[in-house]
Amino acid sequence: EVQLVESGGGLVKPGGSLRLSCAASGFPFSSYNMNWVRQAPGKGLEWVSSISETSSYIYHAESVKGRFTISRDNAKNSQYLQMNSLRVEDTAVYYCARAAERTGWYFDLWGRGTLVTVSS
């Protein structure tokens, strides 16, 4: 089955760290650019980070630049989001999403999401 499964979310105090994982299956993971998108409770979608097939290109939203790092391991069919210096405003459901084409950064496959709560 073609799917993405996120894990690693949870409750963390402000200033803390968390590492999210996304396991892919059912498609050639190394052939796709990958992304993280988040959604704060009751709010809209916010693009967070993107990484190209071979990790040659990495992009982060200004809101997380310097604090979050996206990475991937094609041998493990997985991507990751290392989140440091977490803030209350980082509280959100974090979705792993596949970019549909090499040159088309629209997202055709999404995971169910993992909830990150930053609170003291």
Add this chain to the structure above:
Amino acid sequence: DIQMTQSPSTLSASVGDRVTITCRASQSISFWLAWYQQKPGKAPKLLIYKASALEIGVPSRFSGSGSGTEFTLTIISLQPDDFATYYCQQHYTYSYTFGQGTKLEIK
């Protein structure tokens, strides 16, 4: 960053109606625009990409149009399953910004 603005924020309609949602970009994005549908507690679902290309499996009552800075998503003959929140997203350049969403409610 390119800003994406959707209108209206909320739309009330009835089953069988035809509705249109507008998305405006703060600068030209050519045809690099996608539309998603999201239901409560679920991940977004891709409906349309490159402004007017229908994703496989999406019903033909959904259509997209536009280029440059102004785009529309049209749903003809609304079905009960269509009541959800819709987002546009520019996929022209990073950061791949989303609109704020349009909630389509049952009248």
